[in-house]
Amino acid sequence: MTMLTLGACAQSEPTPATTSVPGSPSTTAGAGLSASSAAGGVIYRRIDKACEVLDPAPLREVFGEPGYQQDEVRQVGATANMTCAMALGKxxxxxxxxxxxxxxxxxxxxxxxxxxxxxxxDSGPMSDIAGLGAGAYSYTDELTGTHVVVYDNNLYLTLGAAPLRPGAAMPGDLVDRLTRVASAALSGLHG
Known part of the structure; x- marks a missing residue:
């Protein structure tokens, strides 16, 4: 699948990537902000370390402890793109x-x-996820793994998990686990 990023067109210098070593980010896991949050004017904010809102606890149970992590933030006009890549287990x-x-x-x-x-x-089957943000769905891509996609007001978020060894089996409840991680990330980016 080809990933597109939409945003304002303006030139700016990217914020350098930061790297951290193993450790569980401190995030308060809570219920995901629901569809009513967009109507209530919830505003999401830019943060400098996206890995701080990625609480791996539901995934650590099946994949193992966090290892290498890398954050990156790119500001383009009024749009901030924040990424975190984290290895779990071996x-x-x-x-x-x-x-x-x-x-x-x-x-x-x-x-x-x-x-x-x-x-x-157009690429494959999707499943709607109720109660996460203003709208959410999941899909699995043969090359990039299982993904949860959510939006709420000024936030668009994707969370994916792929096996370290191509073709390795993934847990049957992976979408539920990713949904809990996405919920915590929404809470961490709120405000």
Whole structure:
């Protein structure tokens, strides 16, 4: 699947990537902000270390302890693209988890969500996820793994997990686990 990023066109210098070593990020896991949050004016913010909102606890139970982590933030005009890549466990049973959060102007999350959802619908089956953000779905891509995609007001977030060893089996409840991690990330980016 080809991934597109939509945002304002402006030149800016990227923020250098930061790298951290093993350790569990401190995030308060809570219920995901629901569809009513967009109507209530919830605003999501840019953070400098996306791995701080990626709480790996639900994934650590099946893949192992966090290892290498890398954060990156790119600001383009009023849009901030925040990424975190984190290795959990070791091959053959480990996984790489990626978080991409884009924060922009009001309702920008919905615009990205609808546009990219249309592309994904042409690529394979998707399943809606109730109670996460203003809208959410999951899909599995043969090359990039299992993904949860969510939007809420000015936030568009994707969270994916792929095996460290291509073709390795993934847990049957992976979407549920990714949904809990995405919920905690929404809470961490709120405010």
């Amino acid at each position: 091959s053959p049973g480990g996984a790489v988890v990626t978080l991409l959060a884009t924060v922009g102007g009001p309702a920008s999350g919905h615009i990205m969500y609808e546009g990219l959802r249309g592309v994904q619908q």
